[in-house]
Amino acid sequence: MTADSTWSIGELAERAGVTVKTVRFYSDRGLLPEEPRSTGGHRRYGPEALDRLRVIRSLRALDLPLPDVGRVLSEEGALDDALEDVVAGQLRDIGSQLAALRWREAALQLLQDCTPAERTERLLLVGAMSAPPSTAAPARFWRRWLPLRMPARVVSAVLEQAVPQPPEDPTPAHVLAFARLHAFTSRSCEGGDRGQPAAHRTDEGFRPGVLYEGLSEAHALASPHLRDQQSPHEGEALDCFVSAHAASRGVRDTPAFRRALSRVLAADPRIDHYWQLVAELTGPSRPTPGAAHDWLCAALDAQVARQAT
Template structure:
C-alpha cells in the first residue's frame, strides 16, 4: 500500500468538513473503519475511506438515516434507489408543510378562534381518500330518497370537489366552508330540490308563464348588473329591480308592489337557493375551475334584490 494515500483522522476532517469527533464515532461504529494504524497507534484511512465519508456526509445532509447509509456503503442498496425513496418521502413532507402553511394563512386572514382553527386543521389534514369518502357519503345521503332524480345525483357527483396537493389559501378556506355545508341536513334537501331543476333542464312555473322573451330580458338585465358589480342590496340595484317588477306586473296583470316582489322571489327560489349556489361556487374554487361570468346563476342576485325591498 502506498503510504501517501493514507490520511490521519485530522486530515479526513479537513477534507470532508466533518468533525474529528464525528469521524471517530463513525469509525467506532464500523461505518468507516480505519485502514491501519500508525506505529504510534493513530488511526489511518485510505482513499476509499475518504470517499465513503464524503458519500456518507452527502446522504446524511439529504436526510437519509444512518442505517440506510450503511446499506449503501455496504452496496446492499444503490444510491439511485435511496434517492428515489427519499425524494418520495420528501414529496409527502413538502405537501404536509405546504398544507400547514396554508391553514396558518387562512387562520391569520380570517382571525379564527381556537375552535375554528382546530376544525380547519383537522379538515385540511384529511387524506384525499378521506375527503372523497366524506363527499361520497354526502351525495349518497342527499339523493337516497326514492323521489330523488338519478340525473341530479350524477350531475353533483360529476362535480366532486378535489382539494389539490398544494392548495391555495382560498381553496383551503373553501374546503372548510364546504365541509360545513355538506353536514347540514336542511342543505341536503335544498340541494336535492334545486339540482333536479338543473339536471333536468326543467323550467320554473314563473318562467313558463312569463315566456322566453321576458325571461331572456330578465337574465340580460341582471347579468349586466352583476358584471358591473352592482350590489343587489344597494341603491343602484333599485332601478334594475323596479323595471323588472313592472315588466312582470304587466305580464301577470298584477300590481307592482311588495307582494308581487315577494311572490317573484319565492318563485325563483325554487331552483336557485343562495346556499346551494354558494356550494357550487365553493366547488369551482376548490377544483380551480375558471368561473365563466355568463354561467354564473343570475337568480340569486335577483332574489336578494327583491327581498331587499321587503326588508326595508
Template sequence: MGIGELARRAGVTVKTVRHYSDAGLLPETDRSAGGHRRYGPDALDRLHRIRDLRAVGMPVPAVAQALEGGSLEHALAAQLDAVGGQLTALRWREAALRALTAAPEERRPELLRLVGGLPQPPTSDALVRFWHRQLPRALPSAVRAAVVDAAVPAPPADPRPAQVVGYARLHALAMDRDGGLAARCRRVRAAAALPGETDPVVLYEGLGEAYALAGAALAAGRRPASGDEVDSFVAAHARAYRRRDGVAFRAGLRAALVAGDDPRMRAYWRYAGEVADGEVPSLGAAHDWLVAGLGAGAPTGAGETAEP
C-alpha cells in the same frame, strides 16, 4: 484512520462521524487495542457523499439506499416531492394566517376551528369518502370515479386566503362524522324522486354528458334556456326511469328536483366554487343551470308527447 482524523479531514465533528457510524451509514473496519473506531481508505469519500446527501435534506434511510447502489435519481426525486409538500403546507399556513388576521375579531375563533381541522398540507380524502357514501353502490367503478373526480375540488397548491377558508368549510361539511348529512341527502333524493324504479347506472352515465354541456354554457356566460343541454339532462332521466320525454314528464321531473334541493349540499357546491375560484363551473352550478333551463320552456325535440 481514527475517528478524529477522519472528522478533521472531512470537515465535520467527531460527533457527526459517530452518529453516521451508529446509523450504519459509515462502517468501521475494526477497532484499536484501546477500543477506538478505525476506518478504511474509502471512508473519507463515503463520508463526503453522506454529508452531501444529508445537506439537501435526504433522510437517513434514503441515504443508506443510495450508498448501497440504489437509484440516486429516484432518491432525489422523492426528496423533491417531499420539499414540494412542505412548501405547499407553508403556503397554506401563510394564507390561513392572512385570512385569520384579516377577519373581524368576533369571527376569528370560528375560522380558527375550521382551519385547524384541516390536515397539513390539506388532502381531499374526507371529500372523497363523503361522495363514496353518497353514491349508489350499483355504480361501476369507472362511473363512480368520474363522479368523484368531478365533485371533489383539488386543494390549490398556492391558495388565496378565501380559498383556504372555503376549503376548510368544505372539509368540515364533508367530514360529516356521524354520516347524518349523507343519509339526509339520500332521504331527500328518495322522497323527491319520480314514481317508479330507476337505473342509477343509466342515470349517472347520461348526467355526465348533460353536466358537461351545461358547464360549457356556464363558461360561455349563457343564461339557462331550453336546448341541447336540457334535452340531454331530461333524456338521462327518461332513460333511467324508462319513461317517455314530454311536457308532463318534464314538469314532474322539475318539481321532483326542486323538492329534492338540499341547503347543505347547496352550501357544499358554494364552497367548492370558492375553492375553484370560478375557473371551472361546479357540478352543482351545472345542475342548477339545467333545472332553471328545464323551467324555461317546452322541450325542443319532444313536442307534446304524452306520458306512456
C-alpha cells in the same frame, strides 16, 4: 495497503475537515470502511473512507436521514440508482411539507385579517381539518347522497367531478371555503337522512348509473354556456339532460315527460350551499356540476313554460 498509506482517525478527520467525533459516529454505524487496525488497536482508514465521508457529508447537507444515507451507500455499483430513488422520495416528502406550510400560512393569514368577532368561529372551523385538508368528509357526503346500486366506476366519476381538491397555493379565502365545506359535509354525514331527490327514491326499474352517466355528459355540454354567461336555452345540453332522466326510468322523452320532470326537479331537495362553497374554491372558469344542473333545470322550465302558452 501498508500502514504508512492509511490514516488514523484524527488524520482522516483533518483531511475531511470534520471532527474526530464525526468520523467515529459514522464509523460506529458502519458507514465508513475501515482498514485493519494498528497493532495498538487503533482505527485506520484508507482513501476510500475519505471519498465515502465526503459523500456522507453531501447527503447529510441535504438533510437526508441516516437510514437513507446508508441505503445509498449500501448499493454497490448502483449508487446513482439508489440516490435517484432516495432523492425522489425526499422531494415527495418536501412537497407534502410545503403544501402543509402553505395551508398553515393561509390559515394564519385568515385569522390575522379577520375581526375579533369572527376569529373564534374561524379558528374552530380551521382547527377541525388537517393542513392541507382531507377530502374524506366531502367524499362521504356524496357516497351518502348518491342512490344505492350505483356502479363503482360511476360513483368514482361523480366523486371526481363533485369533490374539489385543495388548491396547491391557497389563499385565506380558499382556506375559509374549504373549512366551511368540511364543516357542512361533516354535519350532513352525521345528520342522518337529509331527504333525497325523487329519482333516488325510485325503486322499480330505476337505473341510477344510467342517470348519472347521462347527467355528467349533460353538465359537460352545459358548461361552455355557463362560462360564456349565456341564458338557459334549449339545445343539445338540455336534450341530453332530459334523455338521461328518461333513460334511467325506461320511458320515452316526450313533452308530457318534460312537464312532469320539470315539476319533480322543482320540488327536489337542494344542496346549493355545497356548490357555492365549491365555486369559491374552483373559480368561475370551472362551472360546478351544481351550476350546470341549475342552468339545465332553468332551460327545461323555460321550455315547458313556452310550450304551455
